[in-house]
Ligand SMILES: Nc1nc2c(ncn2[C@@H]2O[C@H](COP(=O)(O)OP(=O)(O)OP(=O)(O)O)[C@@H](O)[C@H]2O)c(=O)[nH]1
């Protein structure tokens with residue numbers, strides 16, 4: 458292969474199973490080069506095989522350690538695993554220290570595993586803007602499972618739910634009173650709740666608090682309905698729907714305790730997604746959201762290109778001078794006046 | 795839209811259990827706008843080469859305090875070459891006797907940085923070697 462192969466050539470090599478090409482193509486995708494977009498198009502027909510699992514939760518709850526043992530367990534069941542571990546970019550320098558691999562030492566030397574660290578490059582939501590694309594590259598490369606570890610999340614980092622088939626929310630005892638670290642927003646995206654560090658004191662308390670939260674304000678269960686993912690009250694839902702009861706699984710990631718139960722919970726959720734139609738509903742919702750975002754970006758760029766940045770600033774001035782209402786300014790820009 | 799970052803793997807091969815220096819370098823490179831993959835203590839040469847491949851790094855920095863550099867560095871270099879990563883910029887930091895520095899350079903190490911090196915010097919070396927002004 459030439460020293461600087463085209464992204465297209467890299468995509469072909471990825472389909473042949475070449476790991477270095479896979480790593481290099483991921484870099485192009487992260488950098489959003491123009492030729493990477495063509496390579497993604499080449500790979501698209503080869504995607505759709507991988508089961509995508511998201512792992513999110515507050516900083517230090519043990520997400521990376523959990524990914525390490527979970528991957529080992531999946532490998533024992535014969536599945537190959539691609540891992541994406543996202544850490545934050547420093548807003549001051551644009552650089553990042555990516556440290557999730559430290560916990561994944563057990564996976565070294567196994568060609569059925571590929572680990573890639575990503576900086577979020579300023580994206581909010583717990584992922585990088587290109588994490589979904591990188592997951593698709595790993596999918597096309599043939600990995601059975603793609604595991605995505607998000608940035609240590611507080612509450613608004615819920616983008617993973619739109620990317621993964623199954624989202625694990627990881628909690629640990631001793632992070633503060635009454636599961637403070639787990640905010641409502643993040644609880645709602647959980648398909649499986651993991652209470653890690655179950656060797657620590659206070660684990661019963663954490664489990665009870667989560668149970669209470671699940672059965673109180675959050676007794677919402679998701680169902681697939683006309684291609685929409687929606688939450689319904691238990692009592693108001695028609696009985697013919699398949700329900701998913703969010704399980705709480707206790708684990709000790711440093712010893713591997715509880716991991717078999719976690720893998721079982723994942724398999725049950727995967728089967729549920731298939732049976733309920735929620736698998737396709739989630740894929741459809743994801744593609745809809747993606748097309749919408751890409752269209753918005755493209756239309757915005759096209760408008761700027763056609764009208765020029767000056768036209769936009771002129772419109773801003775007119776709105777500030779009260780000559781035009783914002784609505785009128787938009788119409789004028791669209792009509793090219 | 796397109797932006798590229800210098801990607802650096804900082805690894806600590808060998809058995810000494812002390813990584814303060816490596817962490818200081820990792821942070822300094824981050825502050826210079828680079829993306830630094832930090833892999834922690836007691837990395838084998840095999841682990842380092844595999845991480846360098848998967849992470850598609852431009853630079854591998856080895857922090858070695860144990861005195862085992864003349865065994866570890868050639869092995870890392872050899873494995874990198876076997877993976878097709880011969881072009882990756884290889885740096886060594888730590889306690890390296892003066893007489894070993896030319897030997898390491900001959901092995902393909904781009905620079906050796908002793909304790910107390912100004913981190914800015916390392917940043918500048920990387921940028922110059924990769925011929926990229928900005929990160
Ligand atoms: N006691 C105990 N410690 C654990 C367990 N799981 C992880 N740890 C420790 O918790 C610390 C943090 O673990 P990580 O896996 O790095 O946590 P993380 O959620 O990935 O952290 P960030 O990526 O920084 O958000 C490490 O020191 C782990 O060894 C566990 O089950 N029990």
Ligand SMILES: [Mg+2]
Nearest residue numbers: 520521557606
């Ligand atoms: Mg982590």
